[in-house]
Structures are given as structure tokens and as C-alpha cells.
Amino acid sequence: xxxxxxxxxxxxxxxxxxxxxxxxxxxxxxxxxxxxxxxxxxxxxxxxxxxxxxxxxxxxxxxxxxxxxxxxxxxxxxxxxxxxxxxxxxxxxxxxxxxxxxxxxxxxxxxxxxxxxxxxxxxxxxxxxxxxxxxxxxxxxxxxxxxxxxxxxxxxxxxxxxxxxxxxxxxxxxxxxxxxxxxxxxxxxxxxxxxxxxxxxxxxxxxxxxxxxxxxxxxxxxxxxxxxxxxxxxxxxxxxxxxxxxxxxxxx
Amino acid sequence: xxxxxxxxxxxxxxxxxxxxxxxxxxxxxxxxxxxxxxxxxxxxxxxxxxxxxxxxxxxxxxxxxxxxxxxxxxxxxxxxxxxxxxxxxxxxxxxxxxxxxxxxxxxxxxxxxxxxxxxxxxxxxxxxxxxxxxxxxxxxxxxxxxxxxxxxxxxxxxxxxxxxxxxxxxxxxxxxxxxxxxxxxxxxxxxxxxxxxxxxxxxxxxxxxxxxxxxxxxxxxxxxxxxxxxxxxxxxxxxxxxxxxxxxxxxxxxxxxxxxxxxxxxxxxxxxxxxxxxxxxxxxxxxxxxxxxxxxxxxxxxxxxxxxxxxxxxxxxxxxxxxxxxxxxxxxxxxxxxxxxxxxxxxxxxxxxxxxxxxxxxxxxxxxxxxxxxxxxxxxxxxxxxxxxxxxxxxxxxxxxxxxxxxxxxxxxxxxxxxxxxxxxxxxxxxxxxxxxxx
Numbered sequence: 001x002x003x004x005x006x007x008x009x010x011x012x013x014x015x016x017x018x019x020x021x022x023x024x025x026x027x028x029x030x031x032x033x034x035x036x037x038x039x040x041x042x043x044x045x046x047x048x049x050x051x052x053x054x055x056x057x058x059x060x061x062x063x064x065x066x067x068x069x070x071x072x073x074x075x076x077x078x079x080x081x082x083x084x085x086x087x088x089x090x091x092x093x094x095x096x097x098x099x100x101x102x103x104x105x106x107x108x109x110x111x112x113x114x115x116x117x118x119x120x121x122x123x124x125x126x127x128x129x130x131x132x133x134x135x136x137x138x139x140x141x142x143x144x145x146x147x148x149x150x151x152x153x154x155x156x157x158x159x160x161x162x163x164x165x166x167x168x169x170x171x172x173x174x175x176x177x178x179x180x181x182x183x184x185x186x187x188x189x190x191x192x193x194x195x196x197x198x199x200x201x202x203x204x205x206x207x208x209x210x211x212x213x214x215x216x217x218x219x220x221x222x223x224x225x226x227x228x229x230x231x232x233x234x235x236x237x238x239x240x241x242x243x244x245x246x247x248x249x250x251x252x
Numbered sequence: 253x254x255x256x257x258x259x260x261x262x263x264x265x266x267x268x269x270x271x272x273x274x275x276x277x278x279x280x281x282x283x284x285x286x287x288x289x290x291x292x293x294x295x296x297x298x299x300x301x302x303x304x305x306x307x308x309x310x311x312x313x314x315x316x317x318x319x320x321x322x323x324x325x326x327x328x329x330x331x332x333x334x335x336x337x338x339x340x341x342x343x344x345x346x347x348x349x350x351x352x353x354x355x356x357x358x359x360x361x362x363x364x365x366x367x368x369x370x371x372x373x374x375x376x377x378x379x380x381x382x383x384x385x386x387x388x389x390x391x392x393x394x395x396x397x398x399x400x401x402x403x404x405x406x407x408x409x410x411x412x413x414x415x416x417x418x419x420x421x422x423x424x425x426x427x428x429x430x431x432x433x434x435x436x437x438x439x440x441x442x443x444x445x446x447x448x449x450x451x452x453x454x455x456x457x458x459x460x461x462x463x464x465x466x467x468x469x470x471x472x473x474x475x476x477x478x479x480x481x482x483x484x485x486x487x488x489x490x491x492x493x494x495x496x497x498x499x500x501x502x503x504x505x506x507x508x509x510x511x512x513x514x515x516x517x518x519x520x521x522x523x524x525x526x527x528x529x530x531x532x533x534x535x536x537x538x539x540x541x542x543x544x545x546x547x548x549x550x551x552x553x554x555x556x557x558x559x560x561x562x563x564x565x566x567x568x569x570x571x572x573x574x575x576x577x578x579x580x581x582x583x584x585x586x587x588x589x590x591x592x593x594x595x596x597x598x599x600x601x602x603x604x605x606x607x608x609x610x611x612x613x614x615x616x617x618x619x620x621x622x623x624x625x626x627x628x629x630x631x632x633x634x635x636x637x638x639x640x641x642x643x644x645x646x647x648x649x650x651x652x653x654x655x656x657x658x659x660x661x662x663x664x665x666x667x668x669x670x671x672x673x674x675x676x677x678x679x680x681x682x683x684x685x686x687x688x689x690x691x
Contacts, residue, residue, distance in 0.1 A: 048647050049646075049647070050643060051639075051643070071646070072643060072646040072647050073646045073647075073649050073650060073651050073652070073655075075647075076646070076647055076648055076649035077649045081647075081648075082647050084644065084647075087644070088638075088640050088641050088643075088644040090641050090644070090645075090659070090662060091662060091666065092661070092662025092663060092664075092665040092666055093658055093659075093661075093662040093665075098645065098648070098650075098658065099648075101650060101654065101658065102645075102648035102649045102650055103649075105648075105649040105650055105651065105654070106649045109649070141662075158648065162648065162649070
């Protein structure tokens with residue numbers, strides 16, 4: 001589903017991604033871990049099409065198409081979804097209103113009919129249950145005054161409504177207490193499907209107890225330095241990132 | 253008397269009006285008008301050297317010849333103004349065409365006891381002593397050139413008066429239509445709003461310019477708020493692309509009275525709105541809620557002045573502007589807190605969204621605080637669309653234009669959301685959707 005080859009990217013004059021190779025198949029859940037500054041969020045932003053990030057080398061193929069050639073909105077309409085680490089507050093626009101507009105943009109792209117307000121409310125009802133949110137919260141201005149947990153659940157709500165093929169979760173667990181984490185993880189797990197893939201970016205191993213990945217990759221200094229299965233996460237947890245840094249140093 | 257070329261036409265027009273006066277004019281009214289003219293002649297039009305006008309040149313107004321509308325109002329159909337003025341067609345209303353009271357389109361229906369809605373002319377005849385005591389009492393012709401000019405040519409207008417304890421259940425609409433057809437016309441609407449103790453009302457002044465032609469509307473509203481009255485005043489201004497508009501809302505609020513003044517400016521070539529509120533009694537309060545949109549080469553200037561004279565009064569001001577094209581907006585927020593106005597609570601915010609690189613805004617908060625136990629804050633921002641918000645919306649599939657429209661609409665919506673007349677708010681929402689969706 002997603003094929004990243006030799007991806008290099010910089011922000012301003014600083015090169016952050018120094019050659020990423022990654023293959024994600026349909027139905028798979030991949031986790032990316034790594035110390036701060038390793039480029040985890042940069043990877044998420046480059047994949048979603050954020051403007052300040054300049055790709056200097058490499059390619060990204062999504063469902064056989066050139067992802068880097070698509071604008072952010074086209075990527076979204078083609079089924080790429082980014083759950084933000086820091087969801088943006090947009091006063092004056094309710095979640096419901098904005099999500100309906102977004103869904104209709106996606107549907108239009110796929111040649112489907114647009115939903116009217118009634119149809120949309122019916123659709124969103126189930127999805128709200130999934131993330132344990134109520135309609136009142138969804139009618140409030142987007143993320144305004146939401147707690148950290150509410151913002152992250154709102155991201156998963158949007159994911160549930162927009163029905164993406166590739167979901168990128170950027171440190172979805174950051175700032176969450178254990179209860180919020182459980183609800184978010186429950187929502188994400190309910191959305192796992194054989195025709196959908198997920199890239200879960202996290203700093204801490206804890207999230208991966210709840211969202212169990214098929215593969216784990218460790219990002220360090222802009223490169224994937226180690227890949228493995230879920231046991232790798234536990235090894236990192238007990239030995240820390242320093243262990244990995246010395247391993248990498250030893251190889252070079 | 254300083255008579256310059258530009259004021260000359262008004263002095264001449266005044267002489268002519270005086271000599272051709274068909275109706276018998278009471279002496280006090282003559283004197284009031286004379287004093288207005290004398291002030292105007294002495295002051296002249298303001299220039300950029302005048303601090304309160306330093307960002308707004310009135311040269312286009314001064315340079316233009318205007319005629320007073322004659323008695324024959326051009327044919328205006330209900331459909332020309334009812335929907336566009338965003339009024340409730342079933343509610344009481346007085347309609348003015350080019351400044352002239354038009355009974356044919358006005359309706360008051362049955363008003364509550366003690367609620368009076370009538371033309372200025374009729375009010376002067378029926379309640380002369382009150383008119384004498386109120387007209388010109390608060391709006392100073394002495395220092396304000398445009399108020400002076402309006403006072404000089406004072407003739408048509410509206411009076412809304414509520415007795416003590418009276419409440420008008422439905423909003424009262426005052427509609428001012430400028431046709432902009434034929435040679436450019438100047439009109440001088442004059443309003444008096446008199447609120448008895450404990451009275452309550454919602455009053456909407458809706459200004460509409462038809463046809464895109466040039467005209468000059470110079471309006472003055474005096475609002476006298478008795479103790480504990482609750483008044484919502486709405487000013488909706490939709491002038492034509494070549495229309496000029498200068499207005500003054502002057503409010504004097506006694507103890508415990510509460511004024512919410514909404515000001516929505518959607519178009520016009522050159523617009524200047526002055527709002528002056530004097531919190532003249534303990535515990536009085538005002539909320540000023542403003543939205544201005546400008547595009548093309550439009551110029552919109554909102555000058556507000558809130559005076560805290562007595563203790564424990566509160567003022568809350570939020571003005572927001574969205575500017576595109578090469579538009580120029582000005583916001584002046586002056587707050588004066590007198591020495592005895594302890595426990596004053598004054599908050600002022602002005603936010604501006606620039607949609608184009610050529611749009612300009614000057615924002616100037618001015619606080620003069622002479623008391624020492626007060627809470628006063630002010631803040632103004634000028635910014636472009638929030639890049640993070642824009643990306644967030646795009647990352648969910650919204651196109652750039654659609655996302656920008658949504659954010660513009662969202663920016664305006666917290667001002668519009670405070671309008672307390674359901675049908676007006678809904679009409680404005682529709683207007684905003686259409687305006688931002690037009691791109």
C-alpha cells in the first residue's frame with residue numbers, strides 16, 4: 001500500500017530525514033518509535049503534505065500513485081488521514097459542520113453523492129459512540145476548550161467518519177492519561193481492517209500495549225536503524241534509547 | 253466663519269432651504285439648525301491633520317456636489333428593499349427613501365402601551381417640549397463637523413420612545429434606502445431614541461444603497477437611556493459601491509442601564525461610523541459588537557469612544573474586520589475613565605483578518621484612565637489566515653478556497669453569533685456564506 005524509498009527531507013536548512021525506506025502492506029499496523037528529534041513527526045508531516053517540509057530525495061508510492069505529487073487535500077481524498085499530535089483549535093466552526101464538508105469533499109472525489117445534514121447526523125451517531133463522545137461536544141467549535149483527551153478522541157472520530165485507507169497517527173498518545181489512552185486505542189483498534197493500513201508514531205512503548213503493531217521500526221537521526229516485531233518495543237522499554245544509540249554508533 | 257470651497261455648497265444649500273421653507277418652522281428648530289450650520293462653517297470638513305480623522309480622508313465627500321432629494325421619492329418597490337435590508341417583514345418599521353419619510357412603505361401595526369414609533373416631523377408636532385429638550389442635547393454640533401452638518405439640515409428622521417417600564421416585544425426597524433439614481437443626493441436621517449426607566453426594546457437601523465450609484469448619507473442617532481433600561485441597538489450598513497456614509501450614534505446611559513450596540517458594515521466606498529457612549533450612572537453597561545467587511549478599494553472607519561463617568565460601570569467591546577482587495581480599514585477605540593469612576597471594568601478587543609497582501613488596517617486603542625481602582629484591558633491583532641488551521645482543514649479533504657471561506661466565515665461568526673434577533677442573524681449567516689463562497 002505504501003512504499004517509501006530513500007526519502008530525504010529538510011525543514012529550512014536542516015536535513016531531518018536522511019534516507020527512509022519503508023514498506024507497508026494492506027491490513028498492517030506499523031509503529032515508528034524513536035527519541036526526540038529523530039524525525040518521527042517530520043515523517044508524518046511529509047506524508048500528509050505539510051508545506052514547510054521539502055523533500056530532497058526519494059519517492060513515496062501510495063496505492064501505486066506518486067503521493068508526493070498530490071496536494072494535501074488530494075491525499076486526504078485519496079484516503080490518507082493524519083491524526084495530529086497537536087490538533088488545531090478552530091473557533092467558529094463546529095466539528096459536525098466541518099466534518100460534513102470534509103466527508104462530502106471526499107465522497108465527491110470518489111464519485112459518491114454528497115450527504116445532507118440529516119444523513120450526516122445519522123452517520124456520525126455510531127462513530128460518536130466509538131470514541132465515547134456526545135453530540136453536544138461535536139456541536140461545539142472545533143477543539144476549542146477541549147481537553148487533551150477530547151482533542152485526541154476528536155481525531156479518531158474524524159478518522160472513523162472519513163474512512164481512510166492509510167491512517168497516520170502522530171503521537172496520538174502524547175498528553176493522555178491512562179483512561180483517555182484506553183478510549184483512543186479502543187477506537188483505533190475498532191478501525192483496523194484488512195484493506196486499511198496504519199502507521200502509529202509514538203515515543204513511548206505504552207501505547208503499543210493497547211494498539212499492538214505488526215511491525216516496529218526505530219527511527220534515529222533521520223533513518224530507520226532497527227526493525228522488528230512487538231518484542232522490539234519491550235526491549236527498547238527496558239534498555240532505553242541510549243542502548244540503541246550505542247549499537248548504531250558501534251556499527252558505524 | 254471659515255468658508256472654504258468645499259463647505260460653500262452646503263452654506264448655499266442652507267440659504268436656499270431657509271428661503272424656500274414651505275412649512276412653518278418653530279423658532280427653536282430654526283435656532284438649532286442655524287447653530288449647526290455655524291458650527292459646520294467654523295469647523296469645515298476634517299482633514300488628515302485632525303487626530304480623530306488621521307487615517308480617513310473625507311476629500312471624496314468634500315469634492316462632490318450633492319443635492320437634497322426633492323419631495324418626489326423615486327419609485328421604489330417593496331421587493332427592492334424588504335429582503336435585502338434583512339428586516340422582519342411583519343414587524344413595525346419606518347422607511348425612508350433618500351432620507352425622506354415614506355409612509356407608503358412604513359407600518360407600525362399595534363404597538364404596546366407607552367411605545368411610540370413615529371417620524372421626527374410628527375413627533376415634533378405632537379411632543380414639541382420633549383423634542384426641544386432632547387434634540388441636540390447629546391450629539392454635539394459644536395465639535396463634530398458631520399453632526400453639525402446633519403443638525404443644520406435636520407428635517408426627516410425617526411423617533412422611538414418608550415415610557416417607564418414599557419417593553420416593545422418585537423424589534424422595531426428603521427430602514428433607510430438610498431437609490432443612487434440620478435444626480436448624487438445627500439440625506440440627513442436624524443433619530444431620537446428615548447428610553448424611560450426600566451424600559452426594554454430592540455431597534456434596528458438598516459441602511460441600504462441600491463443600484464451602485466453615488467450618494468452621501470449623513471446620519472445621527474441620539475439614544476437616551478433612562479435608569480435600568482435594557483436596549484439592543486443594531487446598525488446594519490450596506491451601502492452601494494460608490495456610496496458615502498458618515499454616521500454618529502451618541503448614547504447617554506443613566507444608572508443601571510444596559511446598551512448592546514451591534515454594528516455590521518458590509519459595503520460602501522467611504523464609511524465612517526462614530527459611536528460615543530457615556531456611562532453616566534453607576535452600574536451602567538455597554539457591549540459594543542462590531543463586524544466590518546471591506547473589499548476592492550473600500551474604506552471603512554469605526555471610531556468608538558466610551559466614557560466611564562460614574563463608578564462600577566462596565567464596557568465590553570469586540571470589533572472584527574475581514575479585509576480583501578486593496579481595502580483600508582481603521583479602528584479607533586477610545587476609553588476614558590474619569591477620576592470618580594472606580595471599579596470600572598472595561599475590555600476592548602479588535603481583531604483583523606487580511607485576505608490579501610494589499611489590504612491595510614490601522615488599529616488604535618486609546619485608554620485614558622484617571623481612576624485608580626479599575627480593570628481595563630485592550631488588545632488588537634492583525635493577521636492573515638492561520639496556516640495551521642488551513643492545513644488542518646486541507647488535510648481532511650477541503651480544497652484551499654473552501655478552507656479559506658470556512659475560516660473567514662468562522663472569524664466573523666462570533667460577532668454574528670451575538671446578534672439577538674433570530675431572523676437577522678440567519679440572514680447575515682446566509683450573506684456571509686454567499687460572500688465568502690463567491691470566490
